[in-house]
Amino acid sequence: MYGSASTHDLPTTAATGLENEDPILLAEFEARIARGEKIEPNDWMPALYRKQLIRMIEQHAHSEIIGSLPEGTWITRAPGFRRKMAQMAKVQDEVGHAQLLYSAAETLGKTREQMLTDLINGKSKYSNVFNYPTPTWADSNVISWLIDAGAIVNQLANAKGSYGPYCRALDRICAEEAFHLKYGHDAVVHMATGTPIQRQMMQAALNRWWPAIMTFFGPSDKMSVHTEILMRWKVKMASNDECRNQFLDMYVPKIWEIGLTLPDPNLRKNEETGQWEFTEPDWEDFKRVINGDGPCNAERIAVRRAAEENGAWVRRALRTPKTQYVRPLA
Amino acid sequence: MIQSHDPRMNRLGLSDAPAAAVAKEALDQFGTYEVFHQKKEGAPYVYVGPVHAPEADVAFLFAKEQYSRRFACTGLWVVPTAAITVTAYVGDQESAYDTLPLVTSHKEPAPDASSPGTSAPAAERTVVEAGEAGETDYDIFHLKKRGKAHQHVGQVRASSPGHALQVAKAAFGEQRPVVNVWAARSADFLRSDAEDRDIWATTPEKKYRDAIAYKVQDRIEKFKAENS
Amino acid sequence: MDPKLDLLYRLADDQLILGHRNSEWNGLGPILEEDIAFSSMAQDKLGHSLQLYSLLHQLGEAEPDTVAFTRNAPQFHCCQLVELPIGEYDFSLTRHFLFDHAELLRFEALATSTYEPLAQVARKLRGELKYHVLHANTWMKRLGTATEEAIERMQRSLNFTLPYALGIFEKTDAEAEIISTGLFVGEDELRSRWLESITKVVAQTALEMPDVLSLAPVAGGRQGQHTEFLQPLLDEMAEVFRLDPTADW
Numbered sequence: 001m002y003g004s005a006s007t008h009d010l011p012t013t014a015a016t017g018l019e020n021e022d023p024i025l026l027a028e029f030e031a032r033i034a035r036g037e038k039i040e041p042n043d044w045m046p047a048l049y050r051k052q053l054i055r056m057i058e059q060h061a062h063s064e065i066i067g068s069l070p071e072g073t074w075i076t077r078a079p080g081f082r083r084k085m086a087q088m089a090k091v092q093d094e095v096g097h098a099q100l101l102y103s104a105a106e107t108l109g110k111t112r113e114q115m116l117t118d119l120i121n122g123k124s125k126y127s128n129v130f131n132y133p134t135p136t137w138a139d140s141n142v143i144s145w146l147i148d149a150g151a152i153v154n155q156l157a158n159a160k161g162s163y164g165p166y167c168r169a170l171d172r173i174c175a176e177e178a179f180h181l182k183y184g185h186d187a188v189v190h191m192a193t194g195t196p197i198q199r200q201m202m203q204a205a206l207n208r209w210w211p212a213i214m215t216f217f218g219p220s221d222k223m224s225v226h227t228e229i230l231m232r233w234k235v236k237m238a239s240n241d242e243c244r245n246q247f248l249d250m251y252v253p254k255i256w257e258i259g260l261t262l263p264d265p266n267l268r269k270n271e272e273t274g275q276w277e278f279t280e281p282d283w284e285d286f287k288r289v290i291n292g293d294g295p296c297n298a299e300r301i302a303v304r305r306a307a308e309e310n311g312a313w314v315r316r317a318l319r320t321p322k323t324q325y326v327r328p329l330a
Numbered sequence: 331m332i333q334s335h336d337p338r339m340n341r342l343g344l345s346d347a348p349a350a351a352v353a354k355e356a357l358d359q360f361g362t363y364e365v366f367h368q369k370k371e372g373a374p375y376v377y378v379g380p381v382h383a384p385e386a387d388v389a390f391l392f393a394k395e396q397y398s399r400r401f402a403c404t405g406l407w408v409v410p411t412a413a414i415t416v417t418a419y420v421g422d423q424e425s426a427y428d429t430l431p432l433v434t435s436h437k438e439p440a441p442d443a444s445s446p447g448t449s450a451p452a453a454e455r456t457v458v459e460a461g462e463a464g465e466t467d468y469d470i471f472h473l474k475k476r477g478k479a480h481q482h483v484g485q486v487r488a489s490s491p492g493h494a495l496q497v498a499k500a501a502f503g504e505q506r507p508v509v510n511v512w513a514a515r516s517a518d519f520l521r522s523d524a525e526d527r528d529i530w531a532t533t534p535e536k537k538y539r540d541a542i543a544y545k546v547q548d549r550i551e552k553f554k555a556e557n558s
Numbered sequence: 559m560d561p562k563l564d565l566l567y568r569l570a571d572d573q574l575i576l577g578h579r580n581s582e583w584n585g586l587g588p589i590l591e592e593d594i595a596f597s598s599m600a601q602d603k604l605g606h607s608l609q610l611y612s613l614l615h616q617l618g619e620a621e622p623d624t625v626a627f628t629r630n631a632p633q634f635h636c637c638q639l640v641e642l643p644i645g646e647y648d649f650s651l652t653r654h655f656l657f658d659h660a661e662l663l664r665f666e667a668l669a670t671s672t673y674e675p676l677a678q679v680a681r682k683l684r685g686e687l688k689y690h691v692l693h694a695n696t697w698m699k700r701l702g703t704a705t706e707e708a709i710e711r712m713q714r715s716l717n718f719t720l721p722y723a724l725g726i727f728e729k730t731d732a733e734a735e736i737i738s739t740g741l742f743v744g745e746d747e748l749r750s751r752w753l754e755s756i757t758k759v760v761a762q763t764a765l766e767m768p769d770v771l772s773l774a775p776v777a778g779g780r781q782g783q784h785t786e787f788l789q790p791l792l793d794e795m796a797e798v799f800r801l802d803p804t805a806d807w
Contacts, residue, residue, distance in 0.1 A: 038477030073336035079799035079807035089539035092597040182544035311588025317708035328380035392591035528685030
């Protein structure tokens with residue numbers, strides 16, 4: 001579950017380094033992408049391409065592993081067999097997605113050890129929405145439906161990107177997310193059309209989560225040299241605003257049809273432009289949270305760190321020093 | 331202590347004191363194994379991705395749940411990543427076999443399949459045997475299009491990975507396009523047994539993790555009708 | 559109690575509580591791949607309990623959700639082994655090893671039960687349980703032959719857990735009838751098969767097998783006597799369900 005290649009924190013002035021690349025190889029690389037062929041791990045690629053992909057896929061992987069925690073909060077309390085088993089399967093899938101994505105990033109040369117080290121030391125970013133809590137079961141349902149819905153919009157776009165291993169991982173992930181989306185929708189509909197207690201729980205959770213959902217795709221992209229290159233190289237596939245608009249178009253009507261309201265009086269679709277209008281999210285708050293000062297940042301990292309520490313003796317015991325590490329192939 | 335909404339985390343007793351920087355050691359996550367699955371009886375094995383694991387038996391346990399918990403599966407292979415020899419990648423219209431060095435020293439593969447003492451190959455595999463002493467079986471995989479997955483095309487007998495690619499070229503080189511070829515010694519694979527196929531028997535029944543189990547439109551229509 | 563109900567409640571409650579406990583590891587496992595595998599097996603246990611509660615429902619008991627989410631500890635028939643907190647991974651793996659060997663052998667025996675609906679379930683789950691035991695054995699052998707630290711941990715866990723595991727085979731008043739009507743081979747027979755089965759695996763490790771038959775089993779679970787851990791587990795599990803028992807979640 002991941003929002004977007006966060007170009008908002010890309011340097012706007014820093015050099016792209018392209019002038020240092022071999023012009024012939026660069027031209028072949030760009031021609032391959034322009035032909036619609038995928039790039040595979042052993043191909044020549046510009047340093048900037050490698051760096052940006054590692055950054056993006058790694059953030060995506062972290063978002064899955066950290067993203068398993070807000071819903072995991074309700075794993076022992078899901079009501080009834082159907083929900084209990086599905087909640088377990090969904091949280092499991094998020095861990096599985098992290099595994100797939102870390103593997104895809106590894107093909108580019110960063111080891112899983114390095115990525116996990118960066119995560120538990122707070123050096124890496126992950127999707128900011130997971131720094132918010134899930135105080136009720138309904139909050140977990142909102143994530144299952146709407147955060148996953150947002151993630152699918154992004155992931156379907158990225159699955160058309162240029163890097164083979166990332167595309168393969170995303171194909172698999174999107175197939176599994178189809179279950180998440182349906183499960184989340186099912187749970188929300190049951191709450192929204194259920195008893196007064198359920199309905200009230202769901203509306204409260206939606207009100208809590210809506211501001212975070214509106215930031216899920218990140219601020220409007222700054223059009224910089226970097227952004228243009230990443231779009232040409234099919235690393236960034238759609239603008240944050242396009243993704244957000246597509247998400248609103250698909251899901252706001254589904255929210256409204258079950259009698260729920262959204263806490264933004266300015267939210268409406270402009271039928272002339274086809275664009276949704278809304279109150280601009282609080283991007284200052286977004287920056288504050290993504291830089292570590294959100295309600296759950298400390299807990300999320302502490303949990304991941306504890307899991308790594310508590311499992312250390314198991315890994316130490318099984319480690320085979322004769323192993324020769326080579327990057328996964330594809 | 332960090333107070334969590336998750337009772338499991340409260341049981342962990344997480345400290346809220348700032349934590350010192352830590353770094354994972356090399357091989358903390360083990361090496362990797364590449365995983366291939368078979369979707370149905372008789373279908374070729376297809377590459378699904380890697381798992382991190384210390385040994386092949388553990389890799390198999392991990393691969394089974396990471397790559398075959400959701401969809402029908404009739405077989406699974408795991409092989410150490412380091413055991414696979416990889417050719418160059420070529421364009422979507424070309425053949426990676428064309429990039430192999432031209433050899434004169436290796437013997438051309440003999441079409442003889444009647445050599446005694448070789449392990450009996452399973453029926454569905456295409457086998458090209460050279461029948462030479464010191465030779466061993468290799469499994470060969472092709473990638474037909476960039477972005478797609480490698481697929482098993484058959485086994486060959488050869489004296490080295492490089493030789494195996496040459497033998498594979500003679501056996502499968504007519505196929506086009508072949509964007510990339512993988513070769514690995516057959517003995518390096520850990521493969522599920524035919525008699526253990528029942529470990530996947532109940533997978534299709536686990537509907538709770540399947541999108542089609544969630545049909546909610548009737549409930550929505552009923553709600554709309556009651557509230558219009 | 560009717561022997562069928564007696565047997566089904568014991569089996570179903572064991573699976574529900576252990577599945578619930580093992581799900582607590584989800585997201586906290588020692589390595590991502592193992593996290594996924596352990597969660598699958600926890601889901602399977604929940605699935606088994608659901609199938610068994612469904613058989614109970616066919617015999618006139620309440621709906622599975624009602625049975626699972628509204629009873630209190632004294633009404634549960636699980637053994638105390640499954641109630642214990644997850645502890646560290648050595649304990650959870652050892653419990654998984656000891657319980658799943660018994661489970662596989664139990665279902666193998668139940669495949670020929672005179673109670674055909676249960677026999678059908680048992681036959682269907684065979685492959686699933688085979689993977690669970692393969693998983694348990696692989697870990698037991700790997701850790702039981704690994705570092706000094708791992709061997710010491712596994713030995714401690716084995717010594718601690720075995721008396722609880724013997725509680726799996728605690729008999730009830732219905733035992734004689736369960737055997738005589740061909741429902742099941744009986745707990746004594748199962749225990750002896752189980753002991754043979756786990757001893758074989760432990761023998762392939764550096765672990766020492768305690769003299770199991772001299773240990774005092776931790777019993778009581780089958781009679782509704784439980785550890786202090788079960789009621790809080792049930793309260794947590796049913797926290798949302800009990801908010802509005804009339805609701806459809």
